[in-house]
Amino acid sequence: MNILIQNGRVVDPANAIDEALDLLVSDGTIARFGKAGTIKPAGAQVVDAKGKVVVPGLLDMHVHLREPGSEYKETISTGTAAAKAGGFTSVCSMPNTNPVNDSRSVTEFILSQAQREAVARVFPIGAITKGSRGAELAEIGELYDAGCVAITDDGKPVMNGAMMRRAMEYATIFDIPVISHCEDMSLAGKGVMNEGFVSTELGLNGIPGAAEEVMVARDVALAEFVGCRLHIAHVSSAGSVRVIREAKQRGIKVTAETCPHYFSLTEEAVRGYNTLAKMNPPLRTAEDRGAIRDGLRDGTLDVIATDHAPHGMDEKSVEFDYAPFGIVGLETAVGLTLKLVNEGVLTFEGAVRALSLNPAKALTINKGTLSVGADADITIIDLDQEWVVDASQFKSKSRNTPFGGWKLKGRAMETIVGGVL
Amino acid sequence: MALASKDLLGIQGMTADEIGLILDTASSFKDVSERDIKKVPSLRGKTVINLFYEASTRTRTSFELAGKRLSADVLNIATSTSSVAKGETLLDTARNIEAMKCDILILRHFCSGAPEFLASRLTSSIINGGDGFHEHPTQALLDMYTIREKRGRIEGLTVTIVGDIAHSRVARSNIYGLNTMGAEIRICGPATMMPRDIERLGAKKYHDMDQAVEGADVIMMLRLQLERQATGLFPGVREYARLYGLSRERLSRAKQDALVMHPGPINRGVEISSDVADGTSVILDQVTNGVAVRMAVMFLLSGGAKGD
């Protein structure tokens, strides 16, 4: 089937394209570009993108789809529906499911389930250690073979430095990145929010920025020593940005992501014991938020990922200490990122890179481009549409967002996955 | 004049007028406890429930007596296990209690913010009986009452609070209240027990206790949780007592008639020496005044159409 996307502005950072072009999709791949009105195929379905922007399908490399194990929070079906609604054509599924994705059978389950039910592409990420318990390496070769594109024990750090070193060494065999959840557990302790003035006032146990920073520093040093590809997940603190910036300047193979909440919110959002603002790493200070924005601006932080972490509202309607960490993010990421563009922190092209090309490069998967011949994964964004975040309208099974009621400008209008509208 | 909220969740945000109203009301109720018949009918027919997730004989007894002296029906629910372990959420437990028509719910909980969490979801008046290391408003009120009773004023006094400030809801509530009432506050303790940016709440920080008590009008000692030694907050009781214990010698640096206070229960010979505790301290006056202050709070919260 053919789809003709007409009258749009095409922005494809990989090919340095930013102009008004029509785009023809044929049999699930990108067939050709042409000046507006020059492509006239017979029988193509026409999508009018007038006034809209056509970009490579967005890729969220940090998503908790919860299946298998916690299907009451999210499933591969609902999670990818949320992705599609939010403009993402691909998501990476984190391995902290139940059972943990530390074996071929779990990876194959995820992929076969995705084949049956997913409306966006699913790239599984495998565990670093068995059960993500940090004690023994998972069978990384088998995970790679089954289709995992990276490894991580996300949700937990690999506290043992020697274990992390071995994982990094092992990952070099397959040339896949090691994604590090940077958190020194002994420093984080019983913390439930950032350690600072607000935690002092609320009387909540704090997680210092240093708990993240020392682990970023450790992993950067190990990556340099080992020579592996390191990706730092969910960067939240100014100190982490500094360490990563310096590492990149020295040519270490490190990429890094942050999440919309870290550039949109601060620890102030926790006031009132708002469990919807509880996530790990925690929301930090205005100074940290500024550093995150600077990191995005100068490219220290390559990737915007959501760390989409669905939880039932019942689980969040408890004492702050008992609420689980995490918020959903797939359906608000584009709007929040465009807010950064409107505020002049990122160019639109930079935003597209951070949401598509850069995560694809970090994972070395062939995504994030509109090159002719590539999979027709395309997102069409309306930059002008103003909308109000209403969690009750989410496609996700969960509603745990701190952004309810936010007025945002710009959202994905059409998400085409493999040439399917 | 009335309190602004249906609940008493904390001292933070209360006005001097509101605190003054509670303290003034408490003086009348103090007289009730000194009579032969220690009971007035103000809360006749009202139901007061003490929901305590954290063991505390003193505070629960004080609230219970306060409720009974106001003629309310008082019920105690003590649960040492967390709601999570019990399999029922705090909200469900509280909703069940409310379904039995309770007017005032006093919640003591080891999680900061638990009273605020319930207050926004229930129509009963919630009184914070101490939450985590957030606030303990009735303790601060009885402390302020005691200071005012003994000194005739709070404004202009120098109050030194000594101990584990980081893990103290008593310290936080007192810092808010005493600031609002015009006292000058010094806080003192080891650096490991000072929470980040605490000075921003309006207190001067000291690590040297001799300096901190110099010329003070009031010295408020906090209880040392001995089990915190295991988490590296202090090296041992001996050193703690030497650096941060209130001895007679150290007390002599304060104003001659300085008040020595302690929310109890005291660790004799650790944060306070026995001769100071038994000698000049007003620790038992604090306990007496606690009942009056809690009567005043319940009285003020139970009046008036809700939501005024």
Place this chain on the structure above:
Amino acid sequence: MSMKEKALILDKAGIDRALTRIAHEILEKNKGAKDLALIGIQRGGVHLANRLADKIKGIEGVTAPVGSLDITMYRDDLATRTSQPVPKTTEITFDVQGKEIILVDDVFFTGRTIRAALNSIMDYGRPQRIQLAVLVDRGHRELPIRADFIGKNLPTSSQEQVEVMLAEDGVDEKVVIVEE
């Protein structure tokens, strides 16, 4: 809401004459001042009780103890009020046990205040007898309570308010009817 004075009921001299008469009546009815004690209801009643005690001393040469009573904690309308009054002092320094108590109030209206005062006094002990002295009885009783000594009977409508202004509060002394 501004209140305006509608009628002057008693002036300073009128109040004094009424109190003098009540003092005589009390002594007559109780055959002297033995075991007599006065308890005024905050605030106006306290001033009047003190004055009656002075007069009794002048007539009989006996000092009867005077107490003050605040009935806020005994009110029956706490739940329906929009804000709580701050209770004033209750100060009864003598033992009420076995006493001939003269309860004193300024205006006698529904009887609810007196009901609360009676309950309150009982919590201090068991007097031999309680009698009620009021400066003005304006009617509209809601409880079966009557006064033993009345300064002035004053038929009023329920919209009207009776105000007793006493010199102790730093105002011109008089009793007036006011209305919106």
